[in-house]
Amino acid sequence: MSYEPCEKYTDSALRFGDEDHYPERIVGEFLGEVVSNDWVNGEYKHMILKVHARALDSYAGQFFHLLCPSPDGAEVYMRRPMSIYRIDKAASQIEFLYKCEGRGTRGMGMLKEGDDFNLAGPLGKGFTLDPKWKNIVVLGRGVGLATLAPLSQLAAEKGVGITAILSARNPGVVMSKDLFEGFGATTIPVLDTDGTSDVANVEKILNGLIDEGKADAFFTCGSNRLLSLMKKVGKARGVPGQVAMEQIMVCGFGACYVCMRTFEIDGEKTLKRVCRDGPVFNMQEAVGW
């Protein structure tokens, strides 16, 4: 027998158009309305949610904590952290790109147009763009690209040049090429199927971009192998970098200390909370996962 979820305790979540009785808060619990939730390819779905205006006060690299419906008979107990894929302030919409893999994302995949979806956020420290940077390189794999998309949107708005290296298993799952190109990014797909995604080739591409003056900063998400590579090249060539990290979370606010990752700062190993100290960190301090 499963525990019966209580409708009442989402009462203080804000819907689109609701009056905000506590505007001092910087994080909200919201009820978004599903506008669409469609397959992008065989593995990934793209959800568009209409949300309260306050939820739009978010920026690249931040995340929302999602209360996913259950894909089976049992409750999905904890929220699932997910980085923002796109913010459309004009339409009051937030978008997520996700892989239907675990129980949370499979439940999320079942939501239909018009359904409510409870999300808390925006949470965490996102990407920062130094005004001195004229050109950046983003390197992502799989769903990590979803996290780098709003960064590219932000960079494009600031007139920063973007090279996006999109890593995937095969051409069928190279996502977001059009989206990144829409931001004026030069895209370089690299694939497992033709070997272009292997470390030696990506290293050559990164060094080439530095040589051409197109790499004032590095950004990555989604692959430990690519993080190690970008960290190595960045260190050797003096290119600063940021990485967006993932970890299993409970609270999302920095209270529970579940989502720890190891970092190395001035030779000392330490633990940081991905939810509040990150999820975006200095690439040179990240140890990976």
Added chain:
Amino acid sequence: MVDLSVRIGDITLQNPITPASGAFSWEYNDVIDLNRLGGLVAKTICREPRLGNPTPRMAETEAGIIQSIGLPGKGIEYFVDHIVPEYARFKPPLIVSVSSENTEDFAALAEELSVPDVDVIEANISCPTRNATGGNFAMHEEHTKEVIGAIRAKTNKPLWVKLSPNAGDIVSIARAAEEAGADALCIANTFLSLKIRTDNFRPALGNKFGGLVSPALKPIVLRMVYQVAKVVKIPVIGIGGVTKAEDVVEYMLAGASAVGIGYAGFRNPTALITIIDDLAAWCDERGIKKVTDLIGAVKDDDMEMDTLVAASAGV
């Protein structure tokens, strides 16, 4: 409008809703107005800085989560200098949870925490994941009596004692804590648990054992609160599986003067505020003027038959 205020010894809470220690920190001010809570409960502090347990620290189960955090923190000096002021900005009383593995150190910590901005010391003698075996003071009457007596001798602050649901007879432990000078009892901590992954045959948590956090615990902890409240004179705070106002009512009927909430705040960050509002509405709808009228008001006077009699009577 109902009066939601409750007394825990010398301390008045504006309502009976407090966060459970470990599940809360001042950072929740980002999402809720902390001034509305009955009390603020800081994460358990230890003497030395601790990184905590290895990851993963949480695993989902069929009816909740098991977690093993290991009391991370920056140590008592940093806590008093930097964390206490973060809480002191808010109006509700500050309840500081503290833990040690050593009686003398425990008492000394309580003394050092007895600073003006701290309103209550919560002796967490029941953390199931502080060490790898799950052992703690609250598993034994004698250990409980000894450590609480030592703490009592070193602080005049109200002393709340957090008991373990893993002890065989929590009523005896509760009595021991009361006799040793506790001002209130927090019942209970998490249930010692284990999850094993079937894909790689390894325990799911980095620390192997964890504490179960779940709405499914409520009936078990409610039974413990009921049993303890019948025999002690000091107030009891019920902690386990509260997700809605009716759960608070249930705990109060069983004899609790207040509740602690962990899980519900994880799942819905605004849950504590919703529960306070709903509790007020629940009382108002029934013409209940003071929430304290609910404490121990369970109607069971005609049910004092023992189970053998009940069985033979076919009940």
